[in-house]
Amino acid sequence: MVKQHSEHRVEKDLLGEKKIPAEAYWGVHTSRALDNYQITGFPLYNAPELINALAAVKWAATKANADLDAVPHDLAKAITQACKEIRTGKLHDQFVVDVIQGGAGTSTNMNANEVIANRAIEILGGKKGDYKMVHPIEHVNASQSTNDVYPTAVKIGLINAISGLLVAMEELKEAFGEKSFEFRKILKIGRTQLQDAVPMTLGQEFATFSVMLGEDMARLREATSLISEINLGATAIGTGINTDPEYASRARHYLEEITQLGLVTAADLVEATQDTGSFVQLSGVLKRVAVKLSKMCNDLRLLSSGPQAGLNEINLPPRAAGSSIMPGKVNPVIPEVVNQVAFEVIGNDVTVTMAAEAGQLQLNAFEPIIAWSLFKSIYHLTAACKTLTKNCVLGITANESLLRQRVEESASLATSLNPYIGYDQASEIAKTALKTGRKVSELVLEKGLLSEQQLSEILRPEVLTRPRRIKL
Numbered sequence: 001m002v003k004q005h006s007e008h009r010v011e012k013d014l015l016g017e018k019k020i021p022a023e024a025y026w027g028v029h030t031s032r033a034l035d036n037y038q039i040t041g042f043p044l045y046n047a048p049e050l051i052n053a054l055a056a057v058k059w060a061a062t063k064a065n066a067d068l069d070a071v072p073h074d075l076a077k078a079i080t081q082a083c084k085e086i087r088t089g090k091l092h093d094q095f096v097v098d099v100i101q102g103g104a105g106t107s108t109n110m111n112a113n114e115v116i117a118n119r120a121i122e123i124l125g126g127k128k129g130d131y132k133m134v135h136p137i138e139h140v141n142a143s144q145s146t147n148d149v150y151p152t153a154v155k156i157g158l159i160n161a162i163s164g165l166l167v168a169m170e171e172l173k174e175a176f177g178e179k180s181f182e183f184r185k186i187l188k189i190g191r192t193q194l195q196d197a198v199p200m201t202l203g204q205e206f207a208t209f210s211v212m213l214g215e216d217m218a219r220l221r222e223a224t225s226l227i228s229e230i231n232l233g234a235t236a237i238g239t240g241i242n243t244d245p246e247y248a249s250r251a252r253h254y255l256e257e258i259t260q261l262g263l264v265t266a267a268d269l270v271e272a273t274q275d276t277g278s279f280v281q282l283s284g285v286l287k288r289v290a291v292k293l294s295k296m297c298n299d300l301r302l303l304s305s306g307p308q309a310g311l312n313e314i315n316l317p318p319r320a321a322g323s324s325i326m327p328g329k330v331n332p333v334i335p336e337v338v339n340q341v342a343f344e345v346i347g348n349d350v351t352v353t354m355a356a357e358a359g360q361l362q363l364n365a366f367e368p369i370i371a372w373s374l375f376k377s378i379y380h381l382t383a384a385c386k387t388l389t390k391n392c393v394l395g396i397t398a399n400e401s402l403l404r405q406r407v408e409e410s411a412s413l414a415t416s417l418n419p420y421i422g423y424d425q426a427s428e429i430a431k432t433a434l435k436t437g438r439k440v441s442e443l444v445l446e447k448g449l450l451s452e453q454q455l456s457e458i459l460r461p462e463v464l465t466r467p468r469r470i471k472l
Contacts, residue, residue, distance in 0.1 A: 009129045025094040025128065027114035027136065033107035037098040040372075044095035044108060047375050051095050052087050053156035053259075054112040057149050057232065058140060059083035060254035065142045068244040075120065075139050082119035087258075091115055099372040104365045105150030112149075113140045143243045143251075147273055147363055148234040154371045155227040156259055158282065161378045162224050166217055168385035169289070173213040175393040180207035187464070188313060188403040189410050196412040199464040202313070202398055205303075209296050216289045223278075223285040229264045230255075231272035237362040238270030276356040276364050279374060283352035286345055286377045293384065294342035297335035300392070304332055313403055317395030334392040341384040348373040413440040416464055421449045 008019040011028035018028045044051060059080050066076035085091065094115045097107045113136035118128040120140070126133045134140065141149075184203035189196050232255065233248025235241050240248065252265050266272030306312035322331035351373045355366035364370075407413070414430035421429075421444070429443050441459065444450050450458070 011129055020129065022128070025091055025115040025118040026096060026111055027118065027129065029107065029110035029136070030097055030114055033097040033101060033111065037101040037107065039098045039100045042099050042372075044097055044099060044111065045092045047099060047157065047372070048089070048092060049157035049160045050108075050153060050371070050375065051092050051112075051157075053153040053160070054108070054149070055083040055086035055116070056156060056255060056258045057144075057153045058112060058116055059087075059258055060251050061142070061144055061149075061232070062140070063254045064247050064250035067250055068247060070244060070247075071139055071142050074124075075134055078120035078123040078134060079116060079140055081123055082116045085119065086116070091119060099368065099375075101368050102365070104146060104363055105154075105368050105371075106146040108368070109141070109144075109146040109149050110136065113137060116140045143233075143235070143247050145235040147236055148231045148269075150371075151273075151367060152230040152232045152255075154367065154374075155230060155278075156255075156261065156263075158227055158371075158374055158378065159224055159261060160259075161375060161382075162220060165378050165382045165385070166220060168382045168389070169213055169217050169220075172385045172389045172393065173210050173217070175389045176206050176210035176213065179393060179396055180204070180210060183398055186398050186400050186403055187407050189406055189412060196410055198412055198415050199407050199410075201465050202403065204465065205299075209299075212292050212296070216285075216292055219285050219288060223282040226278040226281055228262060229266050229272065229278065231266050231269050233265065234269035234273045238268070238273040240269065270362065274359060274362050274364060276359060276367065276370060279352060279367075279370050280356045283349045283370075283374060283377070286374070286381065287349040289381060290342035290345035290377070293381070293388070294339050297338045297342075297388070300335045300396075301332045313399055315397045315399065316392055319391055334388060338384045338388050341380045345377040345381060348377045408441075409437075409439060411440060413459065413464075416458055417444065417450070420454070420458065425449060 008022050010017050011020050011031075012018075013028045013032070015032070018031050020027055020031055062071060062076045062079045062083070065071040066073050071079070095108075095111055097111045101107045117131065117134045117136040117140045120134040121128060121130055124133055180203045182203070183206055184201060186202040187199055188202050188205070189198075190200040190205075191197050230252065231238065232251050233240055233243055235243060248265055248269075252263055255261075256263050300314070300316060303311055303313045304316045307315075316332050316334070318330040319333050320331070322329035322333075352370050355370045355373075356364065358364070358366055411430040411433035414426040414433065417426045417429070417440070429440055429447075429449075432438070432443055433440050441455055444455055445452060
């Protein structure tokens with residue numbers, strides 16, 4: 001089967017022979033994929049969580065196969081050692097096929113089979129490519145198909161990647177919470193439809209961002225629970241052909257031990273093998289996170305606009321010169337980069353939607369683009385949250401005197417007088433204030449509608465920014 005050469009070895013598959021670099025742990029099937037799929041320029045090693053998950057699946061499958069005498073115990077020991085090494089980060093550079101590929105992930109599965117087999121051969125004292133010792137398909141892939149290995153590994157990889165995103169979101173949530181506390185006594189004018197509304201505190205505005213992130217984190221955890229259902233043991237289409245009746249439960253048990261995750265074998269493996277609904281759900285939640293993050297960044301950009309001809313309510317920390325021609329200009333570059341990540345994630349959701357819809361009969365052939373779209377969204381959202389926290393939110397300051405001045409001069413203060421002087425009178429006061437530029441408080445006192453003491457009580461910040469019992 002294999003001819004050894006000083007610089008390459010020769011391996012054979014059903015299409016014929018191919019020269020493989022002698023030092024490579026991958027083999028002929030991976031080589032075919034390298035020829036066929038020069039698409040993105042991003043090999044599998046760009047998704048380390050997926051590689052670690054593939055190793056976990058192969059490890060669990062091999063342990064189950066050894067229990068059931070489907071793989072010799074000495075080979076199983078070498079295979080599991082190879083898997084353990086991969087899960088510590090070794091040999092990741094040998095996972096070289098493009099993340100986007102035809103074949104429903106077969107090339108990814110074969111890449112993993114070959115790397116694990118060749119490392120196991122080395123452990124047993126053999127030379128790479130001597131598949132009579134450990135065969136990539138007959139031993140490493142025993143009781144398996146790409147169609148249950150790949151989606152199971154993708155789900156485990158996604159769960160681990162999501163844990164990193166949740167940490168980054170929590171840090172951003174806490175940063176907004178800190179600013180909320182710092183700005184809790186700073187009064188400002190709230191806005192609806194970009195028009196002056198009623199007073200609030202800057203702390204309340206920043207607290208909203210923190211709450212929004214917390215809600216999205218809860219939704220993300222819910223979506224994660226849905227992808228904990230796996231189809232390992234389904235093999236080709238869900239019938240479990242070529243597996244022992246005990247294999248699926250044993251493999252899932254070992255996989256839980258290895259990954260320390262709570263996993264569930266799908267009740268109907270035929271359905272689970274073709275259904276990508278949980279990926280669609282997760283993508284939708286990631287889109288929700290992206291939309292909310294983008295909205296927050298839009299607000300930060302708007303609130304910091306100016307500084308002389310904009311709102312200028314807050315100051316974002318300067319991170320770069322803003323212009324090659326305009327001296328002194330500083331742009332909101334961190335919110336802008338997060339906006340762009342959000343646009344990408346929204347686009348990735350469209351890709352996932354289309355790929356999921358395109359599945360046919362017993363398998364969805366487009367899971368590689370689904371997987372890569374989800375991993376990209378998670379990776380980039382994680383990085384976006386981290387940079388927004390570190391390079392922007394923690395350094396935000398408030399223009400407190402300007403905010404207070406605007407509240408005092410705002411005609412919108414008339415809204416708070418509705419219960420005391422009536423809507424019609426308050427409307428006239430607001431109209432006059434807008435026309436003349438005079439303060440609402442001055443006009444109310446001038447007309448004798450309220451005493452100075454009453455007005456002072458009504459216009460206190462703590463009264464203006466929360467519910468209160470009205471005493472007429």
